[in-house]
Amino acid sequence: MEEQELIRALVAGEPQVFREIIDFYKDKVFRTCMGFVHQREDAEDLTQEVFIQVFGNIRSFREGSAFSTWIYRIAVNASLNHLRKKKRLLFPTGFGWWTGASEEKERTSHHETSQSPEEEMLASELSELIDRSLATLPEKQRIAFTLSKYEELSQKEISAIMELTEGAVESLIFRAKKNLQERLLSRIKN
Amino acid sequence: MECSEFKDQLQSMLDGQLSAAERSRMENHQQQCPRCAAELGWMQQFYGAIEQERRVTPSTELTDRILDQWALNRLKGRERNLVFGRVERLFIAASILIAILGGVKIGDLIHKMETKDRVPMELALLDDLAMEDIGALIEN
Structure with a gap:
């Protein structure tokens, strides 16, 4: 079934298309969530949450508007809510960025188990570095950067998701990259 | 090329937006300045790690897990409606x-x-x- 047909069937409430819808959008949703949480398990839980929200709220989807925009928006909101909850939980001890200590000692690697322990450790460290660096960005810069880098969406697509002008998105991505460069390079100096 | 100019052009280089001439100037500076070369290496490592994360795929059972959870939610919803x-x-x-x-x-x-x-x-x-x-x- 074509994408438009699938969406029409979903909006019409035909449960037999649910599997096809998941298979069609699963990777996009997962990658978006991964761009915010950087851990496979969390990204999978969020992907599940996103599809449950999509199926549960399909009546509120306005036919004619882009389904992918709607689903990306749900994925971004679910990821941001997850990060806010996590931040609240970590707040008493969550100053790892400043102290250099790990925020999560029991962090599990999202990479394949075929990697050697050294490779896994490096991958895990880099994953933490990405997490900490992106966490310092203002929220809008973070969203625009993540959608651009992880999903490789165009500025037009991002502007539709974030309900901003293309110019505003371009500026957000530019500032996000500039900020990341400053923060990352200041880490070398220290 | 000065280090400050190298730093200003660094992101454009990473984004592949430099002309061949500009790129060549950057590479020349990089060979002469170990500090700038280290900074470029660090940034490349960061973006390389993002690229690696992009390639992570969800487990094959995820679709079934989502459908099971959806069915469970529907069942709970019906029970709740029935009791309510x-x-x-x-x-x-x-x-x-x-x-x-x-x-x-x-x-x-x-x-x-x-x-x-x-x-x-x-x-x-x-x-x-x-x-x-x-x-x-x-x-x-």
Whole structure:
């Protein structure tokens, strides 16, 4: 079934298309969530949450508007809510960025188990570095950067998701990259 | 090329937006300046790590997990509706019964209050007769 047909069937409430819808959008949703949480398990839980929200709220989807925009928006909101909850939980001890200590000692690697322990450790460290660096960005810069880098969406697509002008998105991505460069390079100096 | 210029152009280089000439100038500086070369290496490592994360795929069972969770949620929702529906019906029946009983009781109370204040007709008649008798006695 074509994408438009699938969406029409979903909006019409035909449960037999649910599997096809998941298979069609699963990777996009997962990658978006991964761009915010950087851990496979969390990204999978969020992907599940996103599809449950999509199926549960399909009546509120306005036919004619882009389904992918709607689903990306749900994925971004679910990821941001997850990060806010996590931040609240970590707040008493969550100053790892400043102290250099790990925020999560029991962090599990999202990479394949075929990697050697050294490779896994490096991958895990880099994953933490990405997490900490992106966490310092203002929220809008973070969203625009993540959608651009992880999903490789165009500025037009991002502007539709974030309900901003293309110019505003371009500026957000530019500032996000500039900020990341400053923060990352200041880490070398220290 | 100065280090500050290298730093300014660094992001454009990473984004692949430099011309061949600009790129060549950057590479020349990089070979002469170990600090700038280290900074470029660090940034490349960061973006390389992002690229690596992009390639992570969800587990194959995720689709089934989502469908199972959706089915479970629907079941829970139906159970909740069923229980809530029963409780709701009982609540409505109980409310109607309470309203009827309350109405009856209030009516009864009003009736009692009204009869308490009123002088019975028989007594009123007797009083009139007595007054007439007293009047007759006075006249005689």
